[in-house]
Amino acid sequence: MTPQHLHVHGPGKAGTALARMLAARGTKVVSLSGGSGVSGARAAALLGCAWTKTVPHLPEGAWLLLAPPDDALAQAAAALAEVALPKNVLAFHLSAIHDRSVLRPLAVRGVHTAAFHPLRALVADGPLDLGGAMVAIDAAPECAEQMQTLAVELGGHPLAVQGAQRTAYHLGAALAGNGPVALLELAVEVWVRAGFNAEDARRELSALALMALSNATKHGPAALTGPVQRGDVGTVQRHLTHMQRHHAEDAELLRATYAVLLRVAAAGSDARKAAAMAHLLGEERP
Numbered sequence: 001m002t003p004q005h006l007h008v009h010g011p012g013k014a015g016t017a018l019a020r021m022l023a024a025r026g027t028k029v030v031s032l033s034g035g036s037g038v039s040g041a042r043a044a045a046l047l048g049c050a051w052t053k054t055v056p057h058l059p060e061g062a063w064l065l066l067a068p069p070d071d072a073l074a075q076a077a078a079a080l081a082e083v084a085l086p087k088n089v090l091a092f093h094l095s096a097i098h099d100r101s102v103l104r105p106l107a108v109r110g111v112h113t114a115a116f117h118p119l120r121a122l123v124a125d126g127p128l129d130l131g132g133a134m135v136a137i138d139a140a141p142e143c144a145e146q147m148q149t150l151a152v153e154l155g156g157h158p159l160a161v162q163g164a165q166r167t168a169y170h171l172g173a174a175l176a177g178n179g180p181v182a183l184l185e186l187a188v189e190v191w192v193r194a195g196f197n198a199e200d201a202r203r204e205l206s207a208l209a210l211m212a213l214s215n216a217t218k219h220g221p222a223a224l225t226g227p228v229q230r231g232d233v234g235t236v237q238r239h240l241t242h243m244q245r246h247h248a249e250d251a252e253l254l255r256a257t258y259a260v261l262l263r264v265a266a267a268g269s270d271a272r273k274a275a276a277m278a279h280l281l282g283e284e285r286p
Contacts, residue, residue: 001146001149001150001153002022002025002026002027002150002153003022003027003061003062003063003090004026004027004028004059004061004062005027005028005030005058005059005061005062005063006019006022006023006027006028006029006030006062006063006064006065007029007030007031007032007033007055007056007058007062007063007064007065008029008031008032008033008043008047008065008067009032009033009034009055009064009065009066009067009068009076009080010034010035010066010067010068010069010072010076011032011034011035011039011040011042011043011044011047011051011067012035012039012043012067012068012069012124013122013123013124014067014094014122015043015065015067015094016042016043016046016047016124017122017123017124017126018065018067018094018118018122018154019043019047019065020046020047020124020125020128021128021129021130021154022154023047024128025153025154029047029048029049030049030056030058030059030062031049031050031051031052031055031056031058032044032047032049032050032051032052033051033052033053033054033055033056034053034068034076035068037051042124043124046124046125054083055080055083055085057084057086058085058086058089059086060086060087060088061086061087061088061089062086062089063089063090063091063092064080064085064089064090064091064092064106064111065091065092065093065094066080066091066092066093066094066103067093067094070095070096070097070098073093073095073098073102074098074102077091077093077102077103077104077105077106078105080105080106081105081106081108081109081111085109085111089106089111089112090111090112090113090114090143090146091103091106091111091112091113091114092113092114092115092116092139092143092147093114093115093116094116094117094118095115095117096117096136096166096169096170096173097166097167097169097170098115098166099115099138099161099162099163099166100113100114100115100138100139100140102115103115107140112139112140112142112143113139113140113143114137114138114139114140114143114144114147115136115137115138115139115161115166116135116136116137116139116147116150116151117135117136117137117161118130118133118134118135118151118154118156119133119134119135119136119173120133121177129154129155130151130154130155130156131155131156132155132156132157133155133156133157134156134157134158134159135151135154135156135157135158135159136159136160136161136166136169137151137158137159137160137161138160138161138162138163138166180209180213183209183257184205184206184209186247186250186253187201187205187209188201188202188205189247190242190243190246190247191205193246193247194246212225221264221265224261224264224265226261227239228258228261228262228265228277229261229265230273231270231273231274231276231277233273233276233277233280236258236277236280236281237280239254239258240254240255240258240280255281255282258281259281259282259283262274262277262278262281262283
C-alpha cells in the first residue's frame, strides 16, 4: 500500500527516485530533510515540496523514508528518534546491507520499521516504477504486509532478506551492478593506451559487454567464450604479460578475474588444458 503522506530524510538519488514513484501513485511528499543543500534543492524541485535541515511536524500516520549513505544510516535513525513524531509512523530505509535493526532507536519509540531495497540502480529523474525488480524486505511483523504490497504496487516483487543475508545480498548486488562497469572501463583503457580511439573503444566494447550479459542471462556459464574457456594457455600468458608491462597496477586484477573465469568454465573444459591454465594462474586444479 502507498502512504498518504511521506517525509524523505536523505533526498539523494535513491530517496528522490522512490519518492517520485510514490507521488505518481497519489502519495503527498510533504517535506525533505538531511543531505546537502544542493541535493535537497534538486529533490525539492522534482518533488514540489520544501527541504529543511530538520524534520518538520508531520501528519499522523505519515511514512518516514530514510535514504542517507549506508554508513550514516544508524546516526540518522538515532537523530530522528529524538525529534517529535506523530502517532502511527512507519519508518523504512533503502539500504541493501542493513536490515531493519539499524532503525532500532525509532522502533523503541513505537515506530514500525522496515528495510526496503529495490535491486535496481535508482536515479532521481528515472522511471516511475521498479520494472519487475526484486525488492529485499526485512519488516517488523506489524508492517510486513504493507511493505510486500508496496513492492508489488511499485512494479517489483518482494523477497525476505534478513540478518546476515544482507551482507551477501549486497555484495552480490555490488559485484553485478558495478563489476561490469569497472571491467569495461579497464578494457577501454587497455585499448586507448594501445592507440585506439577512446570513443570507438567505448562504443565497441560496450556492445560486446551487453551481448555477453544477454547471453549469460539466457545460458548461464555456457555463454562463456574466450581464451580461458578454450584453454588457450599461450594467449592468456600474452594477456598477463601485456598487463604487467603496460597496466601493472591492474595485473593482479586480470589474474584474479581469469581465475574466476577458469572456475566457471571448468565443468565443460578439457582436463589437461584446465590443469595447465590453473598452473599458469597460480590456482589449484579446479
